[in-house]
Amino acid sequence: MEYIFSDKISSLKPSAIREILKATSDPGVIPLAAGNPSAEAFPVEEVRKITAEILAEDPILALQYGVTEGYNPLRELVSSYMKKKHNIGRDLDSIIITSGAQQIMDLASKVLLNEGDTVICECPSFIGSLNCFRSYNARLCGVDVEDDGMNIEKLEESLKTEKNVKFIYTIPNFQNPSGVTMSLEKRKAVYELAKKYGVLIVEDNPYGDLRVSGEHIPAIKSLDEDGIVIYGGSFSKILSPGLRVGYVIAPQQIIAKMTVGKQAADVHTPMMAQLIVYKWMKDYNFEEHISKICSIYKSKLELMCDATDKYLGDKVTYVRPEGGLFVWCKLNDGIDMLDFCAEAVKNKVAVVPGTAFMMNADDKTQCFRMNFSTPADDKIVKGIEILGNILK
């Protein structure tokens, strides 16, 4: 039988990155293409204790249906923490728990986008979010990322000329894939432009806690007195991605629609996962755990950057990130980026070709992405040495 698929799913082609990521699962390949937290970064002993407690104290709570908005004590705890720590959330806002931060993009799209509407994205940007917007048949308009975030002139140009722009999508901290952190000036400028042109901002902040150097910069949402920012947070990078727990703080009316959308999508996020996160935040010193993760990642980031300087120094340019999980390298002109990535896989090193993060797979780029959280330290150095040899 020949199946006829929806226009929106037909526009989503299996990407080159999928093939390269498949190669990553080969244990013989050095996985610089991945994005997994380091295995050392999981609070295993705590999760063991917490899980036993949950199933001893109130197993039915963990196994029975929950409400779509999420486990109320967790919502309240995250909400008050984010308000106190980051000045995120006003009286006009509310919060729901999501099935990972990916679902925030799905719900924002479902609630805000008609087919053909435009989303302004940083270029490059996270492929998971781009694919989500594509799966709603959105038009993606890319605005170049500079060393301190989006090019503000180009952003305003796009807001002026693009039709039916519904929101600006940004990862302000240690952006995936570029590693760039948006300056406070630019955060304010993006906020003012969104306000001026009557569009929303989706601020995706999965890496915000993973700062290894430099000064913390307030979230765009912390400026939001007008109810124009949808803020997405996640426990994937600080506790566990396998639990799939994220949260979204946004104006109540938007949250109400997202709740209706979530009920139709997956009813609620698994209770056990929510309870683990709740008890971890409530009973453990999770900020100490985050400090521990940051010190692991600081050393891995420096190792990767130092190896890049040593083995690739005259072949690539890059901005040393102040946190996150990724280093984004631009190959010198004259080297074919896709050939280089293919050659790397042949030599048992997987990196992600930059095309994966473009608005269109045909867009040209000389960049590729490397991740330092997944590979062991010696593999980071070995992998980059191999990349250097390929370029010789």
Place this chain on the structure above:
Amino acid sequence: MEYIFSDKISSLKPSAIREILKATSDPGVIPLAAGNPSAEAFPVEEVRKITAEILAEDPILALQYGVTEGYNPLRELVSSYMKKKHNIGRDLDSIIITSGAQQIMDLASKVLLNEGDTVICECPSFIGSLNCFRSYNARLCGVDVEDDGMNIEKLEESLKTEKNVKFIYTIPNFQNPSGVTMSLEKRKAVYELAKKYGVLIVEDNPYGDLRVSGEHIPAIKSLDEDGIVIYGGSFSKILSPGLRVGYVIAPQQIIAKMTVGKQAADVHTPMMAQLIVYKWMKDYNFEEHISKICSIYKSKLELMCDATDKYLGDKVTYVRPEGGLFVWCKLNDGIDMLDFCAEAVKNKVAVVPGTAFMMNADDKTQCFRMNFSTPADDKIVKGIEILGNILK
């Protein structure tokens, strides 16, 4: 700020059922409106043991990212069990693990429906699925459910006259809300009609294992040599709904597209939940557990039906279901159904007005739904006695 929402989410109005379900959370209200498994039906001790084992043996597997398709050993186990036990799945089929059965509807819609396409549904049908289809701006075409399933003449009529029908949605066993089980003859007829008119079937079977009387009837999917049936299963009613684990068995090409859709929606179903289901199926006698649940539900179903006969016998008609979780009563003409449901809530008994399960909230019906798995035995009898007093 005034927010402009997408057409598809705007079409989803907060429903009357939501208000009634809110009343259900009041501990003073007898919850005949719910649909939760009975607290006695959870294998708490097994889940305790399994969870401790998972976190002792391979905690990183439980906490790290998984693949979108689902944990491979679980996919293989479910796949081989369903083939052996129910003759479900052919070489042309594949399987993915979903975040509850609700996500199967979401993914089927994403993959198959353009806005305005038609889904043929049983009338009445499960509000969660109807809302999911609505959230893709689908047109719902209802076909009346008779005592042995869909009216086949009306189904063919709809297939002939409706435009852009993409699939027929059916819950063949102990349908929610009607409690009806489709006969084998009708299952064959639905299959042949789908084949004749070139549309797919989405067979949603969350209650199939909850048979308390009568003979098992093979799934429509067991007839599927042509690759036209998308079969959805769930662990919500036999193990735990809070874990949110379902699965879909469908032709490989459809599964491939659903996988792309799922990656954009929530990346993967939480690993801990998948591992609990896997070990429960692998290491425990889960068929014995299902028998235990069925004996609990048999007694509760009989209690509800007997009380209905006693207190509502001359005021309603209904078909005694052979399983599932629900009894669907039709009020005699002359009684206003919505007034009755509102009066019931005032008297601290919640039932669901049948309008919630219609294609349009304005469609007339004299029916309401009662659930017997959630309330304690004495509450079932007490609740129906109160309903009887209202009707006096």
